Amino acid sequence: MTNAIRIKLPASLDSLTPATVEPRAPRRNEVLVRVRASSLNYHDYAVVIGALKPAEGRIPMSDGAGDVVAVGDEVTLFKVGDKVLSTFYPTWLDGEPELNGFASVPGDGIDGYAREFATVAETALTKMPANYGYDEAATLSCAGVTAWRALVVNGGLKAGDTVLVQGTGGVSIFALQLAKLAGATVIATSSSDEKLERLRKLGADHLINYKSVPEWGAAAAKFCDRGGVDHVVEIGGAGTMPQSIRAIRAGGHIALIGVLAGREGVIPTSELMRKQGRMIGLTVGSRRHQLDLIRAIEVNGLRPVIDSSFPLLALGDAFRHQASGQHFGKICVAVSDAA
Known part of the structure:
Protein backbone atom coordinates (compact mmCIF):
# COMPACT_ATOMS: atom_id res chain seq x y z
CA MET A 1 0.00 0.00 0.00
CA THR A 2 1.36 3.44 -0.93
CA ASN A 3 0.77 7.07 -0.22
CA ALA A 4 -1.67 9.07 -2.32
CA ILE A 5 -3.97 12.07 -2.09
CA ARG A 6 -7.67 11.84 -2.95
CA ILE A 7 -10.34 14.52 -3.34
CA LYS A 8 -13.39 14.17 -1.11
CA LEU A 9 -16.56 15.94 -2.20
CA PRO A 10 -17.45 18.73 -1.94
CA ALA A 11 -14.05 19.54 -3.40
CA SER A 12 -11.90 22.17 -1.74
CA LEU A 13 -8.31 22.54 -0.63
CA ASP A 14 -9.41 21.25 2.76
CA SER A 15 -10.90 18.12 1.17
CA LEU A 16 -7.53 16.79 -0.05
CA THR A 17 -7.24 13.59 1.94
CA PRO A 18 -4.30 11.20 2.46
CA ALA A 19 -5.06 7.69 1.25
CA THR A 20 -3.38 4.38 0.58
CA VAL A 21 -3.49 2.83 -2.87
CA GLU A 22 -2.44 -0.69 -3.85
CA PRO A 23 -0.16 -0.60 -6.92
CA ARG A 24 -1.59 -2.53 -9.88
CA ALA A 25 0.63 -4.83 -11.90
CA PRO A 26 0.95 -3.66 -15.52
CA ARG A 27 -1.04 -5.44 -18.21
CA ARG A 28 -0.21 -5.69 -21.91
CA ASN A 29 1.36 -2.44 -23.22
CA GLU A 30 1.35 -0.91 -19.73
CA VAL A 31 4.12 0.12 -17.34
CA LEU A 32 4.24 0.65 -13.59
CA VAL A 33 5.88 3.95 -12.65
CA ARG A 34 7.19 5.02 -9.29
CA VAL A 35 6.19 8.69 -9.30
CA ARG A 36 8.92 10.92 -7.91
CA ALA A 37 7.60 14.42 -8.61
CA SER A 38 4.68 16.42 -9.90
CA SER A 39 4.04 20.14 -10.46
CA LEU A 40 1.06 22.44 -10.04
CA ASN A 41 -0.91 23.92 -12.92
CA TYR A 42 -3.98 26.13 -12.94
CA HIS A 43 -5.93 23.17 -14.32
CA ASP A 44 -5.02 21.13 -11.23
CA TYR A 45 -6.14 24.00 -9.00
CA ALA A 46 -9.48 24.19 -10.80
CA VAL A 47 -9.96 20.47 -10.17
CA VAL A 48 -9.11 20.47 -6.47
CA ILE A 49 -11.33 23.47 -5.63
CA GLY A 50 -14.26 21.87 -7.46
CA ALA A 51 -14.49 24.24 -10.42
CA LEU A 52 -14.15 21.28 -12.82
CA LYS A 53 -16.34 18.95 -10.74
CA PRO A 54 -14.02 16.02 -10.03
CA ALA A 55 -15.33 12.56 -9.23
CA GLU A 56 -15.45 11.42 -5.63
CA GLY A 57 -12.07 10.08 -4.60
CA ARG A 58 -10.23 11.36 -7.65
CA ILE A 59 -6.43 11.40 -7.33
CA PRO A 60 -5.37 14.84 -8.65
CA MET A 61 -2.33 16.17 -10.57
CA SER A 62 -1.84 15.93 -14.32
CA ASP A 63 1.98 15.96 -14.31
CA GLY A 64 4.19 13.14 -13.13
CA ALA A 65 7.85 12.17 -13.48
CA GLY A 66 9.43 9.00 -12.16
CA ASP A 67 10.99 5.61 -12.83
CA VAL A 68 9.67 2.55 -14.64
CA VAL A 69 9.67 -0.29 -12.10
CA ALA A 70 7.76 -2.96 -14.06
CA VAL A 71 6.59 -3.52 -17.62
CA GLY A 72 3.73 -5.56 -19.06
CA ASP A 73 3.78 -7.84 -22.06
CA GLU A 74 4.59 -6.33 -25.47
CA VAL A 75 5.96 -3.08 -24.05
CA THR A 76 8.50 -1.72 -26.54
CA LEU A 77 9.01 1.94 -25.62
CA PHE A 78 10.49 1.55 -22.13
CA LYS A 79 12.39 -0.81 -19.88
CA VAL A 80 12.73 -1.07 -16.12
CA GLY A 81 14.88 1.78 -14.84
CA ASP A 82 13.92 4.32 -17.51
CA LYS A 83 13.13 7.82 -16.27
CA VAL A 84 9.77 8.83 -17.69
CA LEU A 85 7.38 11.76 -17.87
CA SER A 86 3.61 11.75 -18.20
CA THR A 87 1.66 13.38 -21.02
CA PHE A 88 -1.31 15.67 -20.41
CA TYR A 89 -3.47 13.92 -23.03
CA PRO A 90 -2.56 10.22 -22.76
CA THR A 91 -4.50 9.27 -25.91
CA TRP A 92 -3.55 12.25 -28.12
CA LEU A 93 -0.37 10.92 -29.61
CA ASP A 94 -0.02 13.03 -32.76
CA GLY A 95 -2.01 14.88 -35.42
CA GLU A 96 -5.14 16.93 -34.85
CA PRO A 97 -6.45 17.63 -31.32
CA GLU A 98 -8.96 15.31 -29.70
CA LEU A 99 -12.35 16.69 -28.77
CA ASN A 100 -13.08 14.71 -25.61
CA GLY A 101 -12.48 17.57 -23.20
CA PHE A 102 -10.62 16.45 -20.11
CA ALA A 103 -12.05 12.93 -20.01
CA SER A 104 -8.64 11.31 -20.46
CA VAL A 105 -6.56 13.88 -18.55
CA PRO A 106 -4.80 12.56 -15.43
CA GLY A 107 -6.05 14.20 -12.26
CA ASP A 108 -9.34 15.16 -13.91
CA GLY A 109 -11.10 12.53 -16.02
CA ILE A 110 -8.88 9.76 -14.66
CA ASP A 111 -6.68 9.40 -11.60
CA GLY A 112 -3.53 11.50 -11.69
CA TYR A 113 -0.05 11.52 -10.21
CA ALA A 114 -0.56 12.52 -6.58
CA ARG A 115 0.41 8.94 -5.71
CA GLU A 116 3.62 7.01 -5.33
CA PHE A 117 2.85 4.42 -8.02
CA ALA A 118 0.83 4.69 -11.23
CA THR A 119 0.11 2.03 -13.86
CA VAL A 120 -0.42 3.60 -17.27
CA ALA A 121 -0.22 2.82 -20.98
CA GLU A 122 3.32 3.09 -22.30
CA THR A 123 2.11 5.62 -24.88
CA ALA A 124 0.96 7.89 -22.02
CA LEU A 125 4.63 8.61 -21.27
CA THR A 126 7.81 9.95 -22.83
CA LYS A 127 11.35 9.74 -21.55
CA MET A 128 12.54 12.61 -19.39
CA PRO A 129 15.10 15.00 -20.86
CA ALA A 130 18.64 13.80 -20.28
CA ASN A 131 20.28 15.36 -17.20
CA TYR A 132 16.96 16.62 -15.81
CA GLY A 133 15.91 16.05 -12.22
CA TYR A 134 12.45 14.66 -11.53
CA ASP A 135 11.09 18.02 -10.38
CA GLU A 136 12.42 19.73 -13.51
CA ALA A 137 10.87 17.11 -15.78
CA ALA A 138 7.54 17.34 -13.97
CA THR A 139 7.18 20.99 -15.02
CA LEU A 140 7.07 20.15 -18.74
CA SER A 141 3.95 18.08 -19.42
CA CYS A 142 1.46 20.92 -19.09
CA ALA A 143 3.23 24.29 -18.88
CA GLY A 144 6.25 23.52 -21.04
CA VAL A 145 4.30 21.81 -23.81
CA THR A 146 1.70 24.60 -23.79
CA ALA A 147 4.35 27.28 -24.35
CA TRP A 148 6.04 25.16 -27.04
CA ARG A 149 2.81 24.60 -28.95
CA ALA A 150 1.76 28.25 -28.60
CA LEU A 151 4.96 29.73 -30.00
CA VAL A 152 6.70 27.06 -32.05
CA VAL A 153 3.92 24.82 -33.37
CA ASN A 154 1.07 27.30 -33.84
CA LEU A 282 -5.17 25.79 -27.34
CA THR A 283 -4.96 23.44 -24.41
CA VAL A 284 -1.50 21.87 -23.92
CA GLY A 285 -0.53 19.53 -26.78
CA SER A 286 0.09 16.02 -28.04
CA ARG A 287 2.69 13.40 -27.19
CA ARG A 288 4.49 14.39 -30.40
CA HIS A 289 4.68 18.01 -29.21
CA GLN A 290 6.19 16.82 -25.92
CA LEU A 291 8.77 14.68 -27.73
CA ASP A 292 9.75 17.65 -29.90
CA LEU A 293 10.06 19.93 -26.87
CA ILE A 294 12.28 17.41 -25.09
CA ARG A 295 14.50 17.07 -28.14
CA ALA A 296 14.87 20.86 -28.25
CA ILE A 297 15.67 21.00 -24.53
CA GLU A 298 18.42 18.44 -24.95
CA VAL A 299 19.97 20.60 -27.67
CA ASN A 300 19.61 24.06 -26.13
CA GLY A 301 19.96 23.28 -22.43
CA LEU A 302 16.82 25.06 -21.20
CA ARG A 303 16.23 24.61 -17.46
CA PRO A 304 12.84 25.27 -15.85
CA VAL A 305 12.41 27.98 -13.23
CA ILE A 306 11.22 26.31 -10.04
CA ASP A 307 9.78 28.43 -7.25
CA SER A 308 9.46 25.83 -4.50
CA SER A 309 8.72 22.20 -3.70
CA PHE A 310 6.27 20.71 -1.21
CA PRO A 311 5.91 17.14 0.08
CA LEU A 312 2.92 15.18 -1.18
CA LEU A 313 1.13 15.34 2.16
CA ALA A 314 1.35 19.15 2.05
CA LEU A 315 -0.36 19.35 -1.35
CA GLY A 316 -3.03 21.68 0.03
CA ASP A 317 -0.35 24.10 1.20
CA ALA A 318 1.24 23.98 -2.26
CA PHE A 319 -2.05 25.04 -3.81
CA ARG A 320 -2.50 27.79 -1.23
CA HIS A 321 0.91 29.12 -2.22
CA GLN A 322 -0.17 29.01 -5.85
CA ALA A 323 -3.42 30.84 -5.07
CA SER A 324 -1.51 33.57 -3.23
CA GLY A 325 0.15 34.64 -6.48
CA GLN A 326 3.49 35.02 -4.73
CA HIS A 327 5.25 32.31 -6.68
CA PHE A 328 7.66 32.88 -9.57
CA GLY A 329 7.81 29.91 -11.92
CA LYS A 330 6.69 26.38 -11.15
CA ILE A 331 5.64 24.89 -7.82
CA CYS A 332 6.64 21.24 -7.51
CA VAL A 333 5.59 18.30 -5.34
CA ALA A 334 8.00 15.65 -4.07
CA VAL A 335 5.71 12.66 -4.36
CA SER A 336 7.81 9.70 -3.27
CA ASP A 337 9.46 11.67 -0.50
CA ALA A 338 6.16 12.02 1.38
CA ALA A 339 6.27 10.39 4.79
Missing part, protein backbone atom coordinates in the same frame (compact mmCIF):
# COMPACT_ATOMS: atom_id res chain seq x y z
CA GLY A 155 3.03 30.54 -33.97
CA GLY A 156 5.97 29.52 -36.16
CA LEU A 157 8.32 31.46 -33.87
CA LYS A 158 11.50 32.65 -35.56
CA ALA A 159 14.50 34.83 -34.84
CA GLY A 160 13.65 38.52 -34.88
CA ASP A 161 10.04 38.05 -33.74
CA THR A 162 8.64 39.96 -30.77
CA VAL A 163 6.75 38.04 -28.08
CA LEU A 164 4.55 39.50 -25.33
CA VAL A 165 4.19 37.36 -22.20
CA GLN A 166 1.88 37.97 -19.26
CA GLY A 167 2.86 37.42 -15.65
CA THR A 168 5.30 35.01 -14.02
CA GLY A 169 3.52 31.67 -14.05
CA GLY A 170 4.93 28.52 -15.58
CA VAL A 171 3.64 28.95 -19.14
CA SER A 172 4.73 32.59 -19.34
CA ILE A 173 8.25 31.89 -18.12
CA PHE A 174 8.64 28.91 -20.44
CA ALA A 175 7.44 31.15 -23.29
CA LEU A 176 10.02 33.79 -22.37
CA GLN A 177 12.80 31.20 -22.30
CA LEU A 178 11.79 29.60 -25.60
CA ALA A 179 11.47 33.00 -27.27
CA LYS A 180 14.95 34.06 -26.18
CA LEU A 181 16.47 30.77 -27.31
CA ALA A 182 14.89 31.37 -30.72
CA GLY A 183 16.39 34.86 -30.98
CA ALA A 184 13.18 36.77 -30.32
CA THR A 185 12.59 40.00 -28.41
CA VAL A 186 10.43 39.59 -25.30
CA ILE A 187 8.10 42.11 -23.67
CA ALA A 188 6.96 40.99 -20.21
CA THR A 189 4.14 42.27 -18.02
CA SER A 190 3.54 41.90 -14.29
CA SER A 191 1.96 43.85 -11.45
CA SER A 192 5.16 43.48 -9.39
CA ASP A 193 8.27 45.52 -10.07
CA GLU A 194 10.29 42.93 -8.15
CA LYS A 195 9.06 40.15 -10.42
CA LEU A 196 9.66 42.29 -13.48
CA GLU A 197 13.30 42.64 -12.45
CA ARG A 198 13.55 38.87 -12.17
CA LEU A 199 12.06 38.57 -15.67
CA ARG A 200 14.72 40.97 -16.91
CA LYS A 201 17.40 38.69 -15.48
CA LEU A 202 15.83 35.80 -17.43
CA GLY A 203 16.22 37.80 -20.64
CA ALA A 204 13.10 39.96 -21.00
CA ASP A 205 14.00 42.96 -23.16
CA HIS A 206 11.14 45.31 -22.18
CA LEU A 207 9.09 45.41 -18.97
CA ILE A 208 5.61 46.80 -18.28
CA ASN A 209 3.89 47.04 -14.92
CA TYR A 210 0.26 46.64 -15.97
CA LYS A 211 -1.04 48.26 -12.78
CA SER A 212 0.82 51.50 -13.38
CA VAL A 213 0.31 51.25 -17.17
CA PRO A 214 -3.30 50.13 -17.69
CA GLU A 215 -3.02 50.58 -21.48
CA TRP A 216 -0.17 48.07 -21.61
CA GLY A 217 -1.21 46.80 -25.04
CA ALA A 218 -0.49 50.14 -26.68
CA ALA A 219 2.68 50.48 -24.59
CA ALA A 220 3.93 47.11 -25.83
CA ALA A 221 3.21 48.02 -29.44
CA LYS A 222 5.43 51.12 -29.12
CA PHE A 223 8.45 48.89 -28.54
CA CYS A 224 8.00 47.32 -31.98
CA ASP A 225 9.19 48.49 -35.40
CA ARG A 226 6.26 46.82 -37.17
CA GLY A 227 3.49 48.55 -35.23
CA GLY A 228 2.91 45.74 -32.76
CA VAL A 229 4.09 42.39 -31.46
CA ASP A 230 4.22 39.21 -33.51
CA HIS A 231 2.95 36.92 -30.72
CA VAL A 232 0.99 37.29 -27.49
CA VAL A 233 0.93 34.41 -25.02
CA GLU A 234 -2.52 35.20 -23.62
CA ILE A 235 -3.09 33.64 -20.22
CA GLY A 236 -5.66 36.10 -18.89
CA GLY A 237 -8.57 35.46 -21.21
CA ALA A 238 -11.45 37.86 -21.60
CA GLY A 239 -10.13 40.34 -19.04
CA THR A 240 -6.84 40.93 -20.86
CA MET A 241 -7.83 40.15 -24.43
CA PRO A 242 -8.63 43.76 -25.46
CA GLN A 243 -5.09 44.85 -24.54
CA SER A 244 -3.59 41.85 -26.30
CA ILE A 245 -5.45 42.74 -29.49
CA ARG A 246 -4.18 46.30 -29.22
CA ALA A 247 -0.64 44.97 -28.81
CA ILE A 248 -0.41 42.87 -31.99
CA ARG A 249 0.81 44.06 -35.36
CA ALA A 250 -1.18 43.58 -38.55
CA GLY A 251 -1.35 39.82 -39.03
CA GLY A 252 -0.12 39.19 -35.48
CA HIS A 253 -0.80 36.02 -33.52
CA ILE A 254 -2.52 35.58 -30.14
CA ALA A 255 -2.20 32.20 -28.42
CA LEU A 256 -5.27 31.98 -26.18
CA ILE A 257 -4.25 29.71 -23.32
CA GLY A 258 -5.83 30.76 -20.04
CA VAL A 259 -8.83 32.36 -18.38
CA LEU A 260 -7.17 33.81 -15.29
CA ALA A 261 -8.76 37.22 -15.88
CA GLY A 262 -12.20 35.99 -16.88
CA ARG A 263 -14.04 33.43 -18.99
CA GLU A 264 -16.37 35.91 -20.66
CA GLY A 265 -16.30 39.58 -21.51
CA VAL A 266 -16.45 42.26 -24.19
CA ILE A 267 -13.86 41.58 -26.89
CA PRO A 268 -13.05 44.17 -29.61
CA THR A 269 -13.55 41.74 -32.47
CA SER A 270 -13.66 44.54 -35.03
CA GLU A 271 -10.12 45.55 -34.06
CA LEU A 272 -8.94 41.96 -34.42
CA MET A 273 -10.53 41.88 -37.87
CA ARG A 274 -9.01 45.24 -38.83
CA LYS A 275 -5.59 43.95 -37.89
CA GLN A 276 -6.31 40.61 -39.59
CA GLY A 277 -4.92 38.97 -36.50
CA ARG A 278 -4.87 35.27 -35.75
CA MET A 279 -6.26 34.08 -32.43
CA ILE A 280 -5.74 30.39 -31.77
CA GLY A 281 -7.15 28.71 -28.69
